[in-house]
Amino acid sequence: MRAIETGLEIRPWHKAFDYKNRRTGELILTQSDDQFRDSLRVAVPRKRDLSHIDLGTSIIFGGAPLSDSQLRAACLVDADLAGANLERATIKQGDMRSANLEQAVLVGAQLSGVILCGANLVNAKMAGAMLNGADLTGSNLYGADLKGADLRDCKLNGAILEGANLDGAIRSDTSWKRGTEIKNRHTGAVILTTQSDNLADDLSQSREQRSESRRS
Incomplete structure (x- = not known):
């Protein structure tokens, strides 16, 4: 992200700054309000991509x-x-x-x-x-x-x-219940099989086991 040079530098999150496509460099939005969030608030209802x-x-x-x-x-x-x-x-x-x-x-x-x-x-x-x-x-x-x-x-x-x-994360289904296999999203290999109904505890225990393994 770079500021526009028009004699005086216009900074990001300030009025008149240009926000561009991070892939192509094409202009997407020029900040029209003093508050950046207000510029987006106006753009979104207009279906601006x-x-x-x-x-x-x-x-x-x-x-x-x-x-x-x-x-x-x-x-x-x-x-x-x-x-x-x-x-x-x-x-x-x-x-x-x-x-x-x-x-x-x-x-x-x-x-x-x-x-x-x-x-x-x-x-x-x-x-x-x-x-x-x-x-x-x-x-x-x-x-x-x-x-x-x-x-x-x-x-x-x-x-x-x-x-x-x-x-304390809230879930309504049974996808984290005991016996659930959590897999590597790239290889499909099983990383962890839950031993309880609390995924947070199982992940914490798994991290501790890996840390102990590395130390030994």
Whole structure:
């Protein structure tokens, strides 16, 4: 992400900044409001396709300031939202396939029915997020904090959950019951067979066993 040079530098998250396709460099959105989230709030109801938009974090300007934003049904396929602050954001029924949300803050976010297939959610902060009915098939949730998240009817086929904090996460089905085989999404090899009805405990125990094995 680079600022436009028009005599004076226009910074990301400020009015008149251009946000581009991270693959092609084509213009997707020019910030029209003082608050970046207001520009997106206007664009989404107009069915603006925000696929591939580069909203990634930078050392100087930080992640996208989108706390409390209203992005219901937003199209953010392959968007770069690394490090974005989406705390308490509403993105119900949104399409975020293959989006980069590494280290994003999604605490208390409303993500019901969101498509997050193949999304990068490594080390994302998602405590208390509402993910009921969301599709997380093949997503990478390594190290993600899902404490107290609502995962009822959530699809997690092939998702990477190693290192994730699932304490208090809510599930309505039996997919994590004792005897469930959790597999490598690439090879199909069984990584873990649950020994209890609490996946968080089984994952924690598995990590401890691997650490002991490496030390020995």
